[in-house]
Every structure is written in C-alpha cells, then in structure tokens.
Amino acid sequence: MTLQQIEIFNTLTRKKEKFVPINPPFVGMYVCGPTVYSDVHLGNCRTFISFDLIYRYLVHAGYKVRYVRNITDAGHLEGDRDEGEDKFAKKAKLEQVEPMEIVQKYTLGFRDVMRMFNTLSPSIEPTATGHILEQIEMTKQIIASGLAYESNGTVYFDVEKYSQKNNYGLLSNRKLEELLEGTRELGGQDEKKGRLDFALWIKAKPEHIMRWPSPWGSGFPGWHIECSAMSTKYLGTTFDIHGGGMDLIATHHTNEIAQSQACNHCEPVKYWMHTNMLTVNGVRMSKSAGNGFLPMELFTGNHKLLEKGYSPMSVRFFMLQTHYRSTLDFSNEALQASEKGFERLMNAVNTLEKLKTSEKSSSDIKPLHAKCYSAMNDDFNSPILLAHLFDGVKIINSTHAGTETISKEDLDLLKKTFHDFVFDVLGLKEEESASNNDELANNLMNLILEIRNEAKAKKDFSTSDKIRDGLAKTKISIKDSKEGTTWELQK
Template structure:
C-alpha cells in the first residue's frame, strides 16, 4: 500500500482528520443511493461521481474497498418524513404499473446513466425490499433496548429517551430543544409521543400497495431504517466511511446514527462525508422553477435552459473541477468551459500515450525541468490527499501537460529528463486522468478509421500541392470538432478545444 497522509473532512467532527481504516487494507464505504421513481438528474450525478472518485483514489493507494450503495425501492414517502404516499407507489398508480416495475425501470436507467459517467459499479448494491427481515429484526432490537414504542401497528423511535444518554443532532448540529419548539403536531402525527420521533415501521392502510407482514401487523419499513440494516449487514456494525449528499445529513443520516447507537451501541461510521448541492444558473434545482434537468436531457441538449448537448465526460469533468464540498453551479457558460478543459485533458492523454523515450547521450539532464515535474506530481497527490481536492489536482495535471506537449513538439527532449522521470511524468498523467479522475476519451466506433482516411487524403493533397483540397479537408474536420496537426515527421489530429 502506498504511503500517503490522506486526510478527509469528517462532517461529524467538523474538521479534517487523518484517514485510519478500522481494518486496513480493507475499507468499508456505504453511500446512500437513489430512490428509483424517476430519471436520474444532476442531484444523483454529484454523489455518484464524488464517491466513485473516492473509491478510485483509495483503490489506487492500495486499499481494498467494499463499496455498498443501496437502491431505495420502498419506504421513502412523498414528504421525506413519516407521512404521505410512497414515492414509488405513487408513480406506479400514475403509470398503471406494479411498483416493482417502476423500481426496475428507473434502476435500469440509473445504471445506464452511471455507466455513461464512467462510475465503477458498487461492490454490493442492496435493495430495501430485499432486506425486510433484517429491518424487522432491527426494529425488534431497538424495542428491546427500550428506545422505541409501538402505536396502532406503527413503531416509532423515541428520540427524547435516546437523547438522555446520546446526542441526537450531533451530525447536523441541530439542537433537540430547537427542533421540538420549531415543530407542531401535524395531521397523522398524533400517535407519536413527540413530533421529533421518527418511524421505524409504519402500519399500512388497506389501499397501500407495498406492505409486508410483521410482529406489528401489515406495514412497511421507515426510510431511515433500510440504510442501517443494509450497511450493518454488509459492512458490520461500524465501518469506515458513510457518504451521501448534504441534503441527507438531516434527518436521514442523523436517524441512522441514532438507530446504530440504539441497537449496536456505537456510531455506524467513523467518517461522514457529504457532497454539497448543485444549483442551476444560481438557483436551487426544482421542478416548480422549470430548471429541473435530467442527465439524459443534458446528454441530448433537450431542455429549454441548454444551448447544446453536453457529453457525459464533460459533465464528469465539470464536477471534478470543483471541490466536492463546495456548491456547484451549472450554466451553459461553465459547461462550455468544462467542455474545452475536458478536450484539452483528453488531447493530452492521447499525446502522452504516444510518447516514447528517446535516449540521447549528447543531451544533458535539465535539473530545473526535472524539479518542476517532480513538484507538480507531488502537488497532484498532495491535493488528492487533502480531502480529495480534484480541482487542485487538475491544475497540477495541466502543468504536467505543458511538459508532455513540449516533449511532443520537440521543444523539450525526453533525454533531458532521464528515462525514470520521463516515464514517471507520462504514467502519472495517464493514471490520474483515467484511473483516478475516471475520464475516458469519448469517440464513436468508426471515428478513428474515418479520421485516418481523411488524414490520408489530406496528406496526399498536401503532397500534390492541392491546397484547395487541403483547406477543404481541414475545414471539414474542424466542423466535426477535430483539428489537423502538421508535425515534422507526421500528420496528427486533436480534439478542438
């Protein structure tokens, strides 16, 4: 395992902490996945890309990561609390489908979009409906501890009693007294002892589509319960990293901590990581504002707010240009800038893959160039070790790219670096772009052969001094998004930046 002083920001302690896994080299990471009742949107993409990058970097350092990301297919109600209709069941009624048809359809489209963003599949992807017995067992354990109560077939977590020996609100910084004074009894919450209590198990009305038998009658699990059940089953009662969007910090993750302490007498995770929110042109994304954009709409450009289509790798690159804990504003201007940056980085990748060391005994080592390269490599790693700062790492990669381009154009001889530093420069750039940042070259199946043919015609026209044909081919390639590069020893191409 590579020696790195990796630090990450722990939401629980509100500071950066050195990462020390419970059982190295193994790392357990649980991330809250989607509720599958609609197409994946930008809000789904950010945690997926964030924690994919965390997974990639930890793997690169030599850790063996078990990455668990759940699918919520029951229990998430329309009010994001304990009242309202099940989001999936509501969609099923609208579309006249079985709830599991809805869940399967949108799980499939989520997987499709995550594959386009080049995210690694999780090690385990459990579904809430596949873990009903585990959730019932958890409710029974919390009841046995005296920290829950049953009313009319529903079971609620007793927050006030829990708070006598624990601290409900420690993750989000909420104060229980403030929460209680800021809430009032709503319709349907009358059976709770206190408004802050949350459902572990809900009694199902006769018309409710998704329900299971339990010791308390027919019902369904509370939304918060599934993550406790599935994380503890696959990662143990305490694991290394729990991740998700900042919107899940309260109440979802707060309730997970309470449930974990109630039945296992410890916090479920050592480190809590939260990615920040996205905005659209400075506004929070929402259907009522008309700025709700799905990933497919981004990829096709089929949305009134979009000037054009933006490729999956452009979206991924754009997300990586901001620190995951900072807000990220989507606008056409920012996305077009990201498109240029992505193409520049991929042009660099293609160039780096072509470079070969040229030994030359007459060339002296250039210590200044070597020192600059070593410094940029160290800084790229230092950025990732500092709470996965991909934005800074990308800046240092572009410094390495300048050296790669200088070697490619002949301004800098590879022999001036020595073979070891040359290989380190080339391999670090390739590894960071592909393995750590997860960026790939986007090209159609026949793109390479088509460009090769056009460059052959270009070369023939140039040899024949048919400059009208040369200009025509160059302009045609430019219209397709490619630029011709006339090199001393050959003709090459690059993506237009």
C-alpha cells in the first residue's frame, strides 16, 4: 500500500509537522522504557500503550519500523544531584536479594503486564547493564570533544560550555539563565564546575554492588547516558522518532540531546513525541505521590478507590478514548463507561460477521474508511478514530436490525475497516470468557437453555423466568434473539 501522510506533533517545534522519515520507508523509533526496580504503575502503562498505538499505526501505514525500548536496570540514584542510594541496591537490601534479582523480577512483571494490555514487543529491548562499554565509549568521546571533565572519579557534562555553541534548553523551551536561577549555589566541596552539570559516569562508593571498571575507576553510568548510547547504537546518530512521557522533557531528554550532540555532532532526533500524564482526581499518578495504581489492582478491583475490577482491554479502550497528548483522569465512572463502550464495539464486530448483504447499500462505507485514516494521520487521534468506528457500529446494528441495507462490496470494506483499525491499529482484542472456552460450561448451558426454550414454547413463563433469574444470580446473563439464545458471564 502507499504510505499514509502522517502529521506528528513535534515537541521541538511545538507544532504539528508532516512526518517525513529520514530514509523511507524505514523508521527508527526509540521510547524510554521502565526502570525495573518496582512494579510498573498505570501511568507508565499509558505511555507504553500510547506508543504501541503509534507503532502499530506506522506499521499499518506501510512503514518498516525498528522500535527500540530500553530497560533501565542500572544507574538510577535515589534523591537528586548525583547523590544518594542506588534504587536497585536499596530495593535489593530491602528484599534481601541481589540487585539483578530485582531487575529480573520486575522486568518479567513488566513484560507480563504489557502482554495483558496486548502491546506488541519492541524490535529491540536493550538493557543499560548490557551496554556499559558503549556508555563508557560515549563518555570518552564527550570528554575528547571538550564538553565533559573528570573530577575525583566522576565524569560531568559541562552544560555551560556546551551552551556556548548549542541551545541546551531547546526541547524544554527554557533559557540557560532561567535554568540557572532554579538551582542552588555550589558549595566549596562540590566536584561539579557548573550548577547545571550532570554526571555521565559516577564513582562507586565502597558499599556499591553494581559497579564496572572504567578509565576513571570503578563506577557506574549516569542517569541519561544509556539512552544516548543505545539509541545511537541501534538507530544511528540521527533517527526519526524519540518518545517518552512528558515528565522526561526537562531533564532526561534535554540531557540526552546534549550528550548525543556533544558526541556525534548532530541533532540526534527529528521528531520528539511526548505523552501526557495519567491523573487521579486531577493529580498526576506517580510513585512518589503514592497515588499509583498497579495494573493487577485494577484488573482485580482490589484497591480502595475502585468499586470493581476492569479487564485489560477495557482499560486499554479507556486510554485510547483520550488523545495521547491530553491528560487522562482516572475514575470509576469513566472506567465503567469505557467498559460498556468497549463491549458495544466488540459486539458490533461479532455482529459484522452475521450480516446479510443486499443489492444496494443504504449508506456509503468509503467515506467512513477514509475518515479512519484521516483521524490517525492527524497525530494519531484515536478518540476521533473511535468516534468514526462507532458510526460504523450504528450501521452494523441497523443493518442487522433490518433498517439499513449493505452490498457485498460495502460489507467487505466495512469488515476490512473494522479488522484493520480495531485489531491491528487500536490493538484491541476479544477477551476470553467462559462462553467460548469452557466445554463443560457450554454443555451445561446448552442443556439449561434448551429446557428454558421448551418452557417458553409451552408459555410456561414462570419456569423460563425462574431459570433466567437464577442464572442472573450466578452472574450469567442471557439474551433472546431471533437466532436463538446466547449467554455470557457478567463482568
């Protein structure tokens, strides 16, 4: 198929731009992944689900995407300013295990959650500890270019010197003077020369377990260098898309640009994309705020703010109903609305297979098909896409009810539209229920429904209603239609 013309909101320019890959149809996309020292919370998941949508659409639109998402398993410190404890070491001490056991546990947990949300795996999922050499090499090159210096075993990036020839605050739209205002004065004992300088390599204290030899002694990499090193290694010195949460703009991505620029002497990224935050009662969900939801809590409903559990696909649908650059507020009501909406959409997808065709169509499917593409081409506007798909749902249900007609040709296009967008692009899927995967339940239910239909045929409605009410008490709902009676487990 021909490539779709997509517009992407670029954080660099703060406006939508035509997406023109450096080397079409190939696209390189790097997304900052999780730091695996604890369970991912729902806010993290939102970002990865957003980029899953973006990845899926780019692939659907005909691009050959190399999608790289890192696993941060080293180098992050508690607290600020290159001091404090290593997060992994802290957690390991707490759980009395090796730091790498922490890494393993939460990496596997993260992948499980991503699988439940039906996200596609990245093409490459590199780890920080697997790329220590690359990070050391990059640090050496930055020192060689004169933009970093070693001080007592720690290597710092010289932000003020970098700023003489580059715009350090390019991505965050801040001036150096403004940034300097927000920092403290350096004390006499500081190793750093400048207040904004940040560490590329950090000297390990004696008790530090995760450490590697380097030209500057035994230590570990700084906070930001892993992404620069790994994106350069797998996508080149300049690549198409770099993504992450909006909270990474000011520090992490700003420093990433500076490092890559200092090392490779070119702008590392053409399009910077940032997803907005998930909020709870208007406040950002975060680990430090203690208002984080774990995916499993949401699925099971085992959380004090939840009335019930919600399935992974309902949650995915909930997130897709909001544009990735808007904040999304989390509430029982909103989740319940999404659950119902998702169900309606999936019911229509099933009904689609049963539709009978006519000579002529009473509505035109081609515009609907085109509008779905327009929605996604406009900076991946999934809420608009869903609105169009619900127009399609109405057509499907009306045709099924006999108030509309559809031709063979239009039905084929409608099916293709739904399959492409619901499954391939939005990444939604039918959720398993007892009604389609449990043979015993099926056999029992068939018998019960047969008895009920016999009662109905004899107009013995007290018996048929007794069966229906009894089933309802065990969370089984049944529906009578012209084609027969169906059943399903209530959510």
